Amino acid sequence: MTNSEPLLDVRDLSVTFTRKGGPSVRAVDGVSFTVRPGETVGLVGESGSGKSVTSLAVMGLLPRRGVQVGGQVAFDDDDLLTLPRDRMRDIRGRDIAMVFQDPMSSLNPVVPIGIQVTEVLERHQDLKGDTARAAAEDLLSRVGIPDPARRLKEYPHQLSGGMRQRALIAMALACRPRLLIADEPTTALDVTIQAQIIELLKELVQDTGASLVMITHDLGVVAGLCDTVHVMYSGRIVESAGRRELFAQPRHPYTGGLLASVPRLDAPRGAPLHPIPGSPTDVLRWSRGCAFAPRCPNRIEPCTDGPPPLESIGGRSLRCLNPLTETEEVATR
Amino acid sequence: MNDQTSAASAEKRASSDGLLSVRGLEVHFPIRSGIIIERQVGAVKAVDGVDLDIPRGATVGLVGESGCGKSTLGRAILRLVEPTAGTVTFDGTDLGALAGEELRRMRRQLQMVFQDPMASLDPRQNVQSVISEPLRAHGVGGDHRARVRELLDLVGLPASAANRYPHEFSGGQRQRIGIARAIALEPQLIVADEPVSALDVSIQAQVVNLLEELQDRLGLTYLVIAHDLAVVRHIADIVAVMYLGGLVEQAPSDDLYATPLHPYTKALMSAVPIPDPAVEDARQRILLQGDLPSPADPPPGCRFHTRCPFRQPTRCADERPALRTVAGHPATHRVACHWAEDIEAGRIQPAAEAVIEPDPAPDPAT
Structure with a gap:
């Protein structure tokens, strides 16, 4: 990891969905994080938790109506939130690319894969005809799709789920983006295919030096892949740390609770699971206190008096008034 | 409990x-x-x-x-x-x-x-x-x-x-x-x-x-x-x-x-991510190539042989293995692989391209 200037700097991002005749919903609330080159x-x-909405806001993919976006998203010297639409279109796909969860719904079902891949190259790199086709073939083989020439002529339904996700990654990488945002890229896939895709992403990030923002609910995926981890709950970041620090010693009761509630393949059998009580829908509004307070085993009186601030403690950020201590963490294992 | x-x-x-x-x-x-x-x-x-x-x-x-x-x-x-x-x-x-x-x-x-x-x-x-x-x-x-x-x-x-x-x-x-x-x-x-x-x-x-x-x-x-x-x-x-x-x-x-005997079980287990960076970094993975073949036209012999990193030139492609016990394991542990003993003893190694070794340079922070 380098200490260079951040490539992406998200400052105080908030997204509010407004409804006619209904209360508005703040899906993302004051989220700040940075992504350095290669990180x-x-x-x-x-x-x-607002993780997907955060990525859509960064990409400028939220609908214009009924959504209020606040804060800044600095990429290079531009604020992506205030950039004119055509400038944003130039950046999107070329400098920043995105891979979505469900490859079937992000590919056009009635257009052959080849046309969908070459479209990106034509739009951003002015490649035409045979050159574009050759480049597309090259991309597909780079993401590990066998027989790319034949695959280019096929339609999305003729490809398997893992293959479709590879095709989407190929499209995302077409212009060698400097930032790749992957929103649950492996959730719809089987574990053996998930392992293939994660290895592929790791390799590509290493080879191209691109930064990767990985959005996921799966702590296992994060543990093997990410340098820095931000844990979100109900629209806010509740804990940020390097992955080793975070997993070795979760401080926020939500992070600790998540880790204690997932069965681990390498844990002794019969080790009890400690689920977090309640459900992610039992939240308090942040304006009235900590959103996690209704489910939190560490809740104390001041938690429901007002929103806890995000504080920096020893290299990590933590939004909690009564964080877990080392002994408590050990007890949950 | x-x-x-x-x-x-x-x-x-x-x-x-x-x-x-x-x-x-x-x-x-x-x-x-x-x-x-x-x-x-x-x-x-x-x-x-x-x-x-x-x-x-x-x-x-x-x-x-x-x-x-x-x-x-x-x-x-x-x-x-x-x-x-x-x-x-x-x-x-x-x-x-x-x-x-x-x-x-x-x-x-x-x-x-x-x-x-x-x-x-x-x-x-x-x-x-x-x-x-x-x-x-x-x-x-x-x-x-x-x-x-x-x-x-x-x-x-x-x-x-x-x-x-x-x-x-x-x-x-x-x-x-x-x-x-x-x-x-x-x-x-x-x-x-x-x-x-x-x-x-x-x-x-x-x-x-x-x-x-x-x-x-x-x-x-x-x-x-x-x-x-x-x-x-x-x-x-x-x-x-x-x-x-x-x-x-x-x-x-x-x-x-503790002892998965079938190559598919091994691959499946090594593909499951574990929420612990220390374990993740130190693991050796067996990565399967390709996708599940179509059940309308399953491969002959062992169904898994098309993706198996331990595939052998004989038997795998033409003889469908039945579930059987393996010496040294309880009778309740049964596996459908011709080569389970050799794989367990290490006499058959997986194809090199299927194995991903752990990161050689672990973070010095730990």
Whole structure:
């Protein structure tokens, strides 16, 4: 990891969905993080934590109506949030690319794979005809798709799930982006295919020097892949740390709870699981206190008095008034 | 839970009598072609010759990737799909010989929990009606309201839930409703098809714990079908690994995880990410090439030989291995691989391109 200037600097990002005749919903609330060149950053959270909305906001892919986006997203010297649409289109796909969860719904089902891959090259690199086709073939073989010439003529439904995700990654990498955002890229895939895709992403990041933002609910995926991890809950980052520090010693009760609730393949059998009580929908509004307080085993009185601040403690950021201590962490294992 | 007692009880369960016995089960879905005159041009061999025993009171985990036929096997056991061949014997009764009313009555004993609790609950039916439906369908008398309250209490939901509708609940609570419905008739066997995979991670453990608690209280027998090896390892006494319509390995959970013998099991286990960077960085991985072959046209010989990193030039491609025991392992540990002994002894090494060694330069921070 280098100490150079951040490539992406998200400052105080907030996204509010407004509804006619209903209360507005703040899906992302004051999220800040940076991504340095070559760094792999993980955004971890359950459904409703705001991790996907964060990535859509960075990519400028949220609908214009009914959404209020605040804060800054600095990429190079540009603020992506205020950039005109056509400038954003130039950056998107060329400098920043995204891979989505479900490869079937992000590919056009009635257009052959080849056209969808070459489209990116034509739009951003002015490649045409045979040159574009050759480049597309090269891309597909780079992501490990056998017989790329034949695959280019096929439609998405003719490819398996893992193959489709490879094709999407090929499209995302077409212009050698400097930042790749992957939103649950392996969730829809089987474990052996997931392992292939994660290895592929690792290799590509190493080879091209691109930065990667990995959005996932799977702590195992993060453990093997990310340099820095941000844990999100109900729209805010609750804990950020290097992956080794985070897994060795989770301080936020939510992070600790997540780790204690997943069965581990290498744990002794019969080791009890400690689920987090309640569900991710039992949240307190951040304005009234800590959103996790209703489910938190470490809750103390001040937790529900007001929003706890995000504080830096020994190289990590933590949003908690009564964090886990070392002994408690050991007890949950 | 005490480790020793749980191991002892697992052993006791495993040695006790069998509740369900599956022999040579096949489910082939015909592929038809033609417009006016339809004729069968092939078959998708979803389940192709499976033998499985489920001891009374035990939990058997069935793992495999999507398309391997594990759900079809679960459904064929309950006769929700008709097996093409083979027998399913439940508590001494051949389920295949039952029909009509007899089969319907037998279904009291065999219930199912589905993956997606939203899709398996009628959105316009309130919880009272959902949970009491099996009672009505099987003509169980008595006070249904009281019984539903009791069931809700068993699965950890408040009695007030009875008057509400599925959409008012979170995913984990909906799965509890699905479980309450499954245990309403006091069945002996529950087939749970991916019971936690649609749930948020912090909720999965709640449902896993609930299933274990109910087993202890009601003496249930489970067949848990899942793709998540970590969940299956946690919950199951016996694990069966399925690949492309057949079982490739079957063993008591601890044996399987301690010494996986089949190359597919090894690959599957090395693919499961572990939420611990220290372990992740130090692991050697076996990466499988390619995808699952089509079950309509399975490879000859060992089904796995097209992706197997330990493939040998002889036998693998032309002789289908049967489940067998391996010297040095308990008789309950069975594997379908011609070369299991040589692989275990290290005489056969995996193809180099399939092995990913751990990162050579670990972070100096630790």
